[in-house]
Structure formats: C-alpha cells, structure tokens
Amino acid sequence: MNSAYEVFALRYATLKWSRSKAYHCYGVYGEEDSSCDLDYYFWLVRNGERTVLVDCGFDDERGGARNRLQQTSPLELLSRMGTRAEDVDHVVLSHMHYDHIGNIDLFPNATFSMARAELEYWTGPYSDRPTIAWPVESEEVRMVQQLASQERLELVENSYELFPGLVLTQVPGHTPGQLVAEVSSASGRVVLASDAVHFYDEMNLDRPFSTFHDLAAMYRSYEMFRDLDARPDTLVVPGHDPDVTRKFEVVADQCIDLTRPVDLDERPRSEAELVEAAHRLAQRPRHC
Numbered sequence: 001m002n003s004a005y006e007v008f009a010l011r012y013a014t015l016k017w018s019r020s021k022a023y024h025c026y027g028v029y030g031e032e033d034s035s036c037d038l039d040y041y042f043w044l045v046r047n048g049e050r051t052v053l054v055d056c057g058f059d060d061e062r063g064g065a066r067n068r069l070q071q072t073s074p075l076e077l078l079s080r081m082g083t084r085a086e087d088v089d090h091v092v093l094s095h096m097h098y099d100h101i102g103n104i105d106l107f108p109n110a111t112f113s114m115a116r117a118e119l120e121y122w123t124g125p126y127s128d129r130p131t132i133a134w135p136v137e138s139e140e141v142r143m144v145q146q147l148a149s150q151e152r153l154e155l156v157e158n159s160y161e162l163f164p165g166l167v168l169t170q171v172p173g174h175t176p177g178q179l180v181a182e183v184s185s186a187s188g189r190v191v192l193a194s195d196a197v198h199f200y201d202e203m204n205l206d207r208p209f210s211t212f213h214d215l216a217a218m219y220r221s222y223e224m225f226r227d228l229d230a231r232p233d234t235l236v237v238p239g240h241d242p243d244v245t246r247k248f249e250v251v252a253d254q255c256i257d258l259t260r261p262v263d264l265d266e267r268p269r270s271e272a273e274l275v276e277a278a279h280r281l282a283q284r285p286r287h288c
Contacts, residue, residue, distance in 0.1 A: 003165030004186045005047045007258040010077040013040035024208040037242045053091045059102035080252040094194035095175040096122045097135045116155040118177025171196045173218030185259040188233035198240040
C-alpha cells in the first residue's frame with residue numbers, strides 16, 4: 001500500500017511578542033529589540049489508511065489564563081480539511097508543554113505517543129518546581145497519565161517507526177523527550193520539528209529559543225536540522241514560525257499544505273553564509 005501522506009500545518013493562534021523574549025540572551029547579538037509574531041500550529045498527517053495529528057494545541061480556557069487565545073478552534077480547522085475528531089486514529093504528543101497537549105480529550109478514538117523520557121521528567125521529583133513547571137499544566141499531565149493507565153499511550157525511545165512512512169525521533173534540547181516527526185509525502189520528506197525548532201532563524205542562524213532544558217543539546221540539534229534541510233528531498237518545518245504560511249501553499253483559511261512549497265528562499269549553508277545572513281538580519285526589522 002502507498003504510505004505517502006498529506007501533511008498540513010493548522011494555525012489556531014498568534015501571539016504578538018518580541019525578539020528579546022523569543023531568543024535566549026538576545027542582547028549578545030547587538031541588535032535592537034523589535035516586535036515579532038509567535039504562531040501556534042498543530043499538524044494533520046493522513047493517507048488512505050490512517051489519520052494522525054502531531055500535537056493538538058492548547059486548551060482554550062487554560063490558554064486564556066495565560067493570555068493565549070485561540071483564534072480558530074482546532075476542531076474547526078480539522079473540519080475545514082474534511083476531518084472529524086472521531087476520524088483521528090493517533091496523536092503524537094511531541095512534548096508536555098501546554099500549547100501542544102491541551103486538547104487530548106477531544107479525540108476519543110485515538111491512541112497517543114510520547115517519549116518515555118518526557119513523561120518521566122514531568123512526573124519526576126522536581127517537576128513541580130516553579131522554574132521547571134511553568135510551561136505545563138498539572139491537569140494535562142494527569143490526563144496523559146490517565147491515557148497510560150487506559151493503555152492508550154505508547155512510550156517512545158530514541159527513533160521509532162510509528163507507521164510506515166512516519167518516523168518519530170527523540171531530539172533533546174528544548175525538553176528531555178522532545179519528539180520530531182519525519183513524514184514521507186509524494187513530494188519528499190517533511191520534518192515536523194515542533195519545538196525542537198520554533199523559528200527558521202534558530203536553525204539557520206544558530207539562535208537558541210528562550211526556553212530550553214539543555215542548551216548544548218539544542219545546538220547539536222540545530223546542526224542536525226541544518227544537515228536535513230540541506231537535502232534536496234527534505235524540508236524542515238519549524239513549530240511556531242509565521243513564515244510557514246508564506247513558504248507553503250495555503251489551501252484553506254489557516255490551513256497550509258506542507259507538501260507544496262511556494263517560496264524556498266536561498267537558505268544559508270556554510271559558516272560564512274550564516275554570518276552574512278546574521279548581518280543582513282540585523283539591518284532590517286522582521287518577525288521572529
């Protein structure tokens with residue numbers, strides 16, 4: 001059977017933010033601060049055999065308590081793509097942060113995947129410390145534990161072929177068990193980086209995001225993603241970058257087809273190109 005998938009990014013919210021909040025130690029770059037957008041997506045991966053989500057967005061009420069508001073509900077976005085909640089067979093939970101696992105209760109027929117290291121970390125002895133716990137919701141951690149008790153949660157270690165043509169790989173840095181999904185499509189491989197790469201500039205310019213578990217591991221991950229993105233048949237898709245809506249074809253309102261690129265700018269490859277790109281970036285305001 002053909003395992004090639006359709007792959008869509010579904011954008012359900014946008015936060016007006018700043019570059020100094022987005023990037024770790026932003027001041028070291030010697031650039032003035034400027035505003036930027038942080039887009040919130042989840043991803044629909046499907047073929048004739050199955051329908052899979054990678055993440056499921058933040059809960060409207062719990063997100064609202066953090067001043068994060070859904071602009072379109074995840075179920076409405078799925079409806080625009082002809083998918084109902086009950087059609088979803090499986091949900092990959094890339095990591096435990098609130099904006100990625102907040103709606104697991106909306107998918108009653110689904111099984112779920114998460115990295116074992118991720119679950120163990122957020123249920124471990126220091127997970128309730130305020131400086132650690134702030135990106136997660138304790139209620140949602142309990143919901144994931146309930147999935148495990150119901151035998152609906154599959155725990156992943158290292159690299160794992162979830163289904164033919166859909167491989168999950170643990171990429172530490174942002175969190176201990178951050179998962180990345182590599183998806184085979186008719187036009188090549190789509191790498192859904194989720195929060196392993198929030199913005200293209202992280203990968204292209206070696207600029208770490210402001211929230212991380214292991215900074216050195218995050219730098220190593222960026223090297224890996226640059227190598228992947230340099231391959232002619234592979235596209236790495238960041239988890240929060242507004243440029244996704246410009247680099248790929250929008251097929252419905254807030255629904256982007258990641259198998260149909262429309263704007264593949266020259267991406268920096270060598271160290272010299274990275275330095276030149278960083279200099280160009282400093283000369284003009286832009287989003288994150």
